[in-house]
Amino acid sequence: MANAEMRGKANVPANADMDAAVLVINAGSSSVKFALWSARAADAALQLKGEISRIGRAPRFMARDAAGKILADRAWEPAGGSQETLFRRLLDRIDAQPTGGKLAAAGHRVVHGGARFTAPVVIDDRVMRELEDLIPLAPLHQPHNLLAIRSLGAAHPRLPQVACFDTAFHATCPETATRFALPRAMQDAGVRRYGFHGLSYESIARSLARLAPDLAGGRVVVAHLGSGASLCAMHRGASVDTTMGFTALDGLPMGTRCGSIDPGVLLFLLDKGMTGEALRLLLYQQSGLLGVSGGIGSEMRDLLASRRPEAIEAVDLFVYRTVREIGAMAACLGGLDGLVFTAGIGERAPVIRARICHELAWLGIALDPAANASGEGCITAPASRVAAWVIRTDEAQMIALHTIAALGDAQRDAQRVARGDVQRGVHGDAHGQAQRETQGETTATRITVTRDLVAATKEIVGA
Numbered sequence: 001m002a003n004a005e006m007r008g009k010a011n012v013p014a015n016a017d018m019d020a021a022v023l024v025i026n027a028g029s030s031s032v033k034f035a036l037w038s039a040r041a042a043d044a045a046l047q048l049k050g051e052i053s054r055i056g057r058a059p060r061f062m063a064r065d066a067a068g069k070i071l072a073d074r075a076w077e078p079a080g081g082s083q084e085t086l087f088r089r090l091l092d093r094i095d096a097q098p099t100g101g102k103l104a105a106a107g108h109r110v111v112h113g114g115a116r117f118t119a120p121v122v123i124d125d126r127v128m129r130e131l132e133d134l135i136p137l138a139p140l141h142q143p144h145n146l147l148a149i150r151s152l153g154a155a156h157p158r159l160p161q162v163a164c165f166d167t168a169f170h171a172t173c174p175e176t177a178t179r180f181a182l183p184r185a186m187q188d189a190g191v192r193r194y195g196f197h198g199l200s201y202e203s204i205a206r207s208l209a210r211l212a213p214d215l216a217g218g219r220v221v222v223a224h225l226g227s228g229a230s231l232c233a234m235h236r237g238a239s240v241d242t243t244m245g246f247t248a249l250d251g252l253p254m255g256t257r258c259g260s261i262d263p264g265v266l267l268f269l270l271d272k273g274m275t276g277e278a279l280r281l282l283l284y285q286q287s288g289l290l291g292v293s294g295g296i297g298s299e300m301r302d303l304l305a306s307r308r309p310e311a312i313e314a315v316d317l318f319v320y321r322t323v324r325e326i327g328a329m330a331a332c333l334g335g336l337d338g339l340v341f342t343a344g345i346g347e348r349a350p351v352i353r354a355r356i357c358h359e360l361a362w363l364g365i366a367l368d369p370a371a372n373a374s375g376e377g378c379i380t381a382p383a384s385r386v387a388a389w390v391i392r393t394d395e396a397q398m399i400a401l402h403t404i405a406a407l408g409d410a411q412r413d414a415q416r417v418a419r420g421d422v423q424r425g426v427h428g429d430a431h432g433q434a435q436r437e438t439q440g441e442t443t444a445t446r447i448t449v450t451r452d453l454v455a456a457t458k459e460i461v462g463a
Helices: 003-008 083-095 125-132 142-155 168-172 184-188 198-211 263-271 276-285 288-292 300-305 309-333 343-348 350-359 369-374 395-418 430-438 443-461
Strands: 021-027 032-040 043-053 060-065 070-075 103-110 161-165 219-225 229-235 238-242 338-342 387-390
Touching (some): 021 142, 032 083, 032 395, 043 070, 083 142, 103 395, 125 142, 161 198, 161 395, 198 229, 198 395, 219 343, 309 350, 338 343, 343 350, 350 369
Parallel strands (some): 021 103, 338 387
């Protein structure tokens, strides 16, 4: 399926099996967030969600149903158990769910897809090798994403897995927006701006089309403000530009990441004897709100609760830089029709939203204080020329929808295989097939992967 189609039509086939289930995984360094979704006509319905935390120390399992009721919250032994062991227990738990259907596939959030992967992809050994090559571009996230894929694969070898990329949504950005002012050979080698938080932006674009279709068809800046923070300029629901670039370090100051910085500072620190590893630690884990506040904290709620001048300065810098970059995004769009706040800070910090909107009054934003305090829906006054909204992001739902769509693609591929036509590969689109052929993947491998997927697809489409 083409990239644009995947975004717009990531739905379950009309004859979907109500008993099929998709597992969504978002893996971090010491925790794995999971959600189980059932396949339903034209959508996906949440069954349960939870987290395995404190992995490698004293693992703890917590699960809630779709209404938020706690189903389990307890330690999982043995302490220090491997991810594979923990995934086996998770799969056993899912199988024991009275309302859960048979698990058909797993979808993973993968932070970096590079220039090659611009749509969700079924995972095989070759895909894994290419994703491993991207680890230096997302060292905080990519290793843990891939470890979860390997661990789940070891626990359930026949379970199809789909990678959904945070970079893919920004494939619509014009080439000019992806370039650094470096020699052309570096762009050709992959040194370019990719952008991140794409699954979140895709979720917002989808929700906005339902909540405010006229606004969704216009010029919108989405502010994904959390421990990781970025902005995305959208025109008619497609990404035009974004503040993150080659890595997830760029753009806004974040919880522990520095955001945009003069490269000369890095050269200065290297000249002073700082090692590459020390510099990486500084930029990824010791900077941002944590660094500016002098160690008070990386969480916005802690800084807002503090009266210390360092905390106030950290908040001031965050607001200033966010306002400045929203202005830049509006310039890329040639004007602004709407601003959407999402993610932890964007959804739950009305004082930050109010300060940002106040500084953007020149753009035509007139905040409604009562609506802003409620923290949901449109938060601007009726006379505001630019509408501001608070919309909850749901990356897990997007991953579930893409995974279900990938299984539907697999069924169509299988039908082609049965006819002896293997001109499309497991990517499910002509572009993906060209990629696979370039890599020299054999027809036999494609047929094997596709057949495995077909078995799972039958659980959804009843074929």
